[in-house]
Amino acid sequence: MKRFVVVILFFVFGTLYSQDQSVKEIDSLYKEDHFYAGITYNVLVNKPSNVKQSGFSLGFNLGFIKDMPVNKSRTWAIGVGLGYSANSFNENLLISKSNSGEFNYSVIEDKETYNKNKFASHLVELPIELRWRTSTPTDYNFWRIYTGFKLGYSFVNTNKHKGDLGDFKYNDNPDFNNLQYGLTLSAGYNTWNFHLYYALNPIFNNDAQLSGSTIDMSAIKIGLMFYIL
Known part of the structure; x- marks a missing residue:
């Protein structure tokens, strides 16, 4: 009976060991492919005089990033992904449309004259990252710093x-820059990560003018990024 128990235990532990070895062999080539989701507070910079933000301007993004390690220990990698982003900006820049179809820009001085005034965008995004992390084949909780570029x-x-001037909404304004790009930084531990996006080009093109000057304001987005294996 004792010999039988010894044989069984030897077989069980031998099987577990071989399974563990196979897992390690597979995991030795692990990749940190991630689904990601983030929420940001959107800040307008380079604003024209008297243009002010009001309320809370939110951004939301999600997507998937393919991880491509570049060193043997796999602590460095290049990440390329595809995602979706939605952003809103609550402010006092009035964008109105004339009878001829031309868009005009002015500043609402009295905040008591409107309940809502904002512009928003929905984007398809291509993030490209240089990634550093302290991960190992068996450790899924690690520090990370991902920096890169997002198109x-x-x-x-x-x-x-919505206000004293009436309620209106437009989605055919050609003065928006459809192509947006900027620098990104995500840093943190495990699932919770600080996230920063710094736009390198303005939200509007040169056709958008306020008092004869172009509207060169751009966005900085500050928030949290969550990575899910």
């Missing part, structure tokens, strides 16, 4: 106003 194409742009 986005805005397929829907809208502006909405």
Whole structure:
């Protein structure tokens, strides 16, 4: 009976060991492919005089990033992904449309004259990252710093106003820059990560003018990024 128990235990532990070895062999070539989701607070910079943000301007993004390690220990990698982003900006820049179809820009001085005034965008995005992390084949909780570049194409742009001037919404404004791009940084531990996006080009093109000057304001997005294996 004792010999039988010894044989069984030897077989069980031998099987577990061989399974563990096979797992390690597979995991030795692990990749940190990730689904990601993030939420940001959107800040307008380089604003024209008297243009101010109001309320809380939110951004949301999600997608998938393919991980391509570049060193033997797999602590460094290149990440390339595809994602979706939605962003809104609450402010006092009035975008109105004339009877001829031309879009005009002005500043609403009295905030008591409107309930809502914002513009928003929906983008398809291509993030490219240089990734550093302390991960190992068996450790899924690790520090990370991902920095890179994000290219986005805005397929829907809208502006909405509700106030004394009436309620109106437009989604055919050609003055938005459909191509958006900027620098990114994500850093943190495990699932919770600080995220920063710094736009390198303005939200509007040169056709958008306020008092004869181009509207060169751009966006900085600050928030949290969640990575899911």
